Amino acid sequence: MNAVRSVLDDGLAGVNHNFVTARVEDLVKWARSRSSWCASFGLACCAIEMMGTGAAHYDLARFGMEVFRASPRQADIMIVAGRVSQKMAPVLRQVYDQMMEPKWVISMGVCASSGGMFNNYAIVQGVDQIVPVDVYAPGCPPTPETLIHAIETLHQSIEDGEIMRRRSSSGAGAAIDLSVSPTATVPVVIGQK
Numbered sequence: 212m213n214a215v216r217s218v219l220d221d222g223l224a225g226v227n228h229n230f231v232t233a234r235v236e237d238l239v240k241w242a243r244s245r246s247s248w249c250a251s252f253g254l255a256c257c258a259i260e261m262m263g264t265g266a267a268h269y270d271l272a273r274f275g276m277e278v279f280r281a282s283p284r285q286a287d288i289m290i291v292a293g294r295v296s297q298k299m300a301p302v303l304r305q306v307y308d309q310m311m312e313p314k315w316v317i318s319m320g321v322c323a324s325s326g327g328m329f330n331n332y333a334i335v336q337g338v339d340q341i342v343p344v345d346v347y348a349p350g351c352p353p354t355p356e357t358l359i360h361a362i363e364t365l366h367q368s369i370e371d372g373e374i375m376r377r378r379s380s381s382g383a384g385a386a387i388d389l390s391v392s393p394t395a396t397v398p399v400v401i402g403q404k
């Protein structure tokens with residue numbers, strides 16, 4: 212009965228793992244990392260690069276995420292593409308709150324990450340003031356290659372379970388900054404540990 216209660220409270224994390232269920236957990240993490248869909252959340256010029264990433268040349272379908280969802284209920288990743296105005300901040304938070312767990316956030320571009328050149332009262336000086344950010348993609352705008360790097364870094368962290376551990380311990384996002392990460396210049400290959 213205690214085992215059932217633990218699973219109801221904590222999901223897979225509540226399972227007292229043996230050699231069979233440990234493999235099941237790995238399978239779930241693997242499936243999650245390869246079936247994450249994006250919420251449509253383009254806010255400014257960065258969104259053009261995000262759209263380009265989903266188009267034929269870069270082909271996000273290779274990573275199982277070609278479908279951008281208009282409904283937050285069907286989305287797993289919020290890519291904040293562009294500067295966030297004070298007026299948009301509560302809307303962004305509401306969309307994030309409506310996404311089902313587990314969910315992740317990529318901050319795309321310097322404006323989303325820090326306000327960028329918009330150092331003024333109208334723009335939020337970093338979207339991490341509103342939602343927990345898992346990966347920061349640098350650039351103005353980040354190229355599709357940079358966004359794909361951010362996405363693959365996120366996928367790897369989902370597969371490792373790294374993000375879920377941080378989320379449960381601190382409630383914060385993984386906050387991986389590709390511009391300072393020692394792995395920033397090393398291509399992330401999904402499935403390699």
Ligand code: SF4
Nearest residue numbers: 256257320322351352
């Ligand atoms: S980072 Fe550059 S491209 Fe992106 S929203 Fe800001 S000004 Fe536009």
